[in-house]
Amino acid sequence: MTAHTQIKASQPAATAAEIMTGAEMVVRALVDQGVTDLFGYPGGAVLPIYDALFHEPRLRHVLVRHEQGATHAAEGYARSTGKCGVVLVTSGPGATNAVTGIVDALMDSIPLVVITGQVPTHLIGTDAFQECDTVGITRSCTKHNYLVKNIADLPRVMHEAFAIATSGRPGPVVIDIPKDVQFASGAYVGPAQARPLHNYQPRTEGEPAAIAQAAALIVGARRPLFYTGGGVINAGPAASASLRELAALTGAPVTSTLMGLGAFPAGDPAWLGLVGMHGTFEANNAMHDCDVMIAVGARFDDRVTGRLDAFSPGSKKIHIDIDPSSINKIVRADVGIIGDAGKVLTALIAACKRHRQGPDAKRLAPWREQIEAWRARDCLRYRPSTEVIKPQYAVERLYALTKDRDTYITTEVGQHQMWAAQFYQFQEPHRWMTSGGLGTMGYGLPAAVGVQIAHPKSLVIDIAGDASVQMTMQEMSTAIQYDLPIKIFILNNEWMGMVRQWQQLLHGERYSHSYSASMPDFVKMAEAFGAVGLRAHTPGELDAKIEEMIDTPLPVIFDCRVEREENCFPMIPSGKAHNDMLLGEDARDIGSVIDAGGRGLV
Numbered sequence: 001m002t003a004h005t006q007i008k009a010s011q012p013a014a015t016a017a018e019i020m021t022g023a024e025m026v027v028r029a030l031v032d033q034g035v036t037d038l039f040g041y042p043g044g045a046v047l048p049i050y051d052a053l054f055h056e057p058r059l060r061h062v063l064v065r066h067e068q069g070a071t072h073a074a075e076g077y078a079r080s081t082g083k084c085g086v087v088l089v090t091s092g093p094g095a096t097n098a099v100t101g102i103v104d105a106l107m108d109s110i111p112l113v114v115i116t117g118q119v120p121t122h123l124i125g126t127d128a129f130q131e132c133d134t135v136g137i138t139r140s141c142t143k144h145n146y147l148v149k150n151i152a153d154l155p156r157v158m159h160e161a162f163a164i165a166t167s168g169r170p171g172p173v174v175i176d177i178p179k180d181v182q183f184a185s186g187a188y189v190g191p192a193q194a195r196p197l198h199n200y201q202p203r204t205e206g207e208p209a210a211i212a213q214a215a216a217l218i219v220g221a222r223r224p225l226f227y228t229g230g231g232v233i234n235a236g237p238a239a240s241a242s243l244r245e246l247a248a249l250t251g252a253p254v255t256s257t258l259m260g261l262g263a264f265p266a267g268d269p270a271w272l273g274l275v276g277m278h279g280t281f282e283a284n285n286a287m288h289d290c291d292v293m294i295a296v297g298a299r300f301d302d303r304v305t306g307r308l309d310a311f312s313p314g315s316k317k318i319h320i321d322i323d324p325s326s327i328n329k330i331v332r333a334d335v336g337i338i339g340d341a342g343k344v345l346t347a348l349i350a351a352c353k354r355h356r357q358g359p360d361a362k363r364l365a366p367w368r369e370q371i372e373a374w375r376a377r378d379c380l381r382y383r384p385s386t387e388v389i390k391p392q393y394a395v396e397r398l399y400a401l402t403k404d405r406d407t408y409i410t411t412e413v414g415q416h417q418m419w420a421a422q423f424y425q426f427q428e429p430h431r432w433m434t435s436g437g438l439g440t441m442g443y444g445l446p447a448a449v450g451v452q453i454a455h456p457k458s459l460v461i462d463i464a465g466d467a468s469v470q471m472t473m474q475e476m477s478t479a480i481q482y483d484l485p486i487k488i489f490i491l492n493n494e495w496m497g498m499v500r501q502w503q504q505l506l507h508g509e510r511y512s513h514s515y516s517a518s519m520p521d522f523v524k525m526a527e528a529f530g531a532v533g534l535r536a537h538t539p540g541e542l543d544a545k546i547e548e549m550i551d552t553p554l555p556v557i558f559d560c561r562v563e564r565e566e567n568c569f570p571m572i573p574s575g576k577a578h579n580d581m582l583l584g585e586d587a588r589d590i591g592s593v594i595d596a597g598g599r600g601l602v
Contacts, residue, residue: 043090071101231297
């Protein structure tokens with residue numbers, strides 16, 4: 001048996017009464033829910049389930065090297081497919097190692113079902129070996145969680161968990177299963193026969209009166225703006241298509257949060273780019289000056305709103321979200337519409353058409369002229385170099401050489417993440433996987449593993465930072481084991497880049513522990529894993545090396561040596577409004593825009 005193969009025994013036949021062990025129920029329920037792939041790491045409290053997996057050829061288990069890697073891989077899988085990601089880990093440290101990815105999924109609305117082993121029920125509360133209060137620990141970072149103490153409840157819980165994770169605002173659900181319940185026998189029922197205890201039925205259709213009110217505001221607007229988020233992507237391809245149709249119908253420009261990139265094509269003239277702390281000059285000024293803001297599947301995160309009392313002060317705000325708790329949570333909406341983004345946008349199209357069959361060019365002309373004036377600032381320009389690779393240039397060339405391929409992008413967290421969002425132009429949804437709400441360093445590499453599992457013939461690239469990627473570098477071993485040709489494109493500046501940027505601009509250039517003094521040789525590291533290592537130092541060699549990376553049929557670590565002290569602009573300093581941005585040429589003046597109290601960016 002090689003590292004790339006597993007021996008599978010034949011599937012045992014179920015009895016007429018469908019009596020099986022709890023472990024077999026878990027595996028059967030995964031199959032009945034349409035799961036084909038799951039990510040995990042075995043341990044004592046979950047071995048009965050792993051034994052049942054041994055007999056099930058319809059499920060592919062991907063053995064990660066750390067439980068955090070399992071959750072991020074499942075996130076990448078879910079985000080790129082629209083399906084539910086599945087994780088299987090053991091009790092105690094297995095569960096606690098998974099918590100970072102669980103919180104990440106909650107913040108970014110990613111559907112996961114995380115199955116954890118637990119000590120036998122009679123040992124719960126005795127501080128048994130590898131025991132922890134998994135339900136208590138994950139109560140605040142899951143959409144819902146369960147401790148299954150009775151075998152009779154297990155089939156229902158399994159099916160209910162998938163329904164909760166994937167409906168409404170998606171999120172992670174944890175199922176904690178004691179070992180004795182896994183060994184116990186009981187009657188299994190399928191999804192159609194299981195009776196859920198929770199009457200969880202999220203509202204998907206928008207209220208007609210609210211839709212009519214919103215349509216009247218939109219068609220009467222002189223400075224409309226769509227502010228879109230990850231909720232559009234979560235609502236499926238039809239929602240993205242409806243957003244494009246409604247933008248064309250109304251003539252309103254479109255901007256997006258980090259999680260919403262790709263829902264609207266970057267090549268469309270109505271696209272303004274990313275909004276928020278490192279958003280474009282035109283997007284942030286449009287958000288500040290619009291008179292009607294249509295927020296779709298976005299939650300008014302602090303990285304977007306900036307100074308709340310100065311946030312889009314003159315606008316009427318329409319907020320569309322499937323999560324009722326998001327509406328009026330941070331910013332008060334003049335019109336709140338609870339429902340699925342796709343269905344609400346479709347209803348808005350019909351309502352707007354009843355007013356007008358196309359955009360009012362005369363009414364919108366001054367707004368379009370103003371936006372073009374903002375665009376003329378060319379806020380993303382940077383000083384080119386023929387001697388050193390600028391990180392912005394590296395992402396531009398990566399996009400140019402991959403845009404015509406079937407490409408998926410993941411990222412780590414930091415400066416490289418923002419440059420990827422600014423310079424890699426996403427034209428479709430589900431092509432961009434990043435950690436938005438939690439900002440988890442180490443996300444991108446295992447997420448790329450999950451994406452490649454879901455899309456084996458596609459090009460999957462993790463745009464990484466040299467510091468962030470080291471947090472989960474061991475998952476390269478997973479990529480090797482499962483023949484996953486992921487590409488790790490490291491923008492290597494030998495710093496914790498975003499930390500260094502803030503220390504330079506806000507802390508008197510006191511670089512406290514942000515310098516990576518003992519950077520590994522990434523090329524040799526790649527070779528040690530059995531992957532291919534590449535390195536580029538100059539702009540002249542970059543294209544050829546990127547093409548070599550793309551054409552290599554094995555996992556690749558690309559050490560792209562970039563300008564060490566390049567900063568990421570534009571930037572909105574903390575406590576400032578959207579129209580009070582720093583552009584690259586303004587960096588020298590940052591002392592005049594940070595208040596005397598020395599407030600930072602976080």
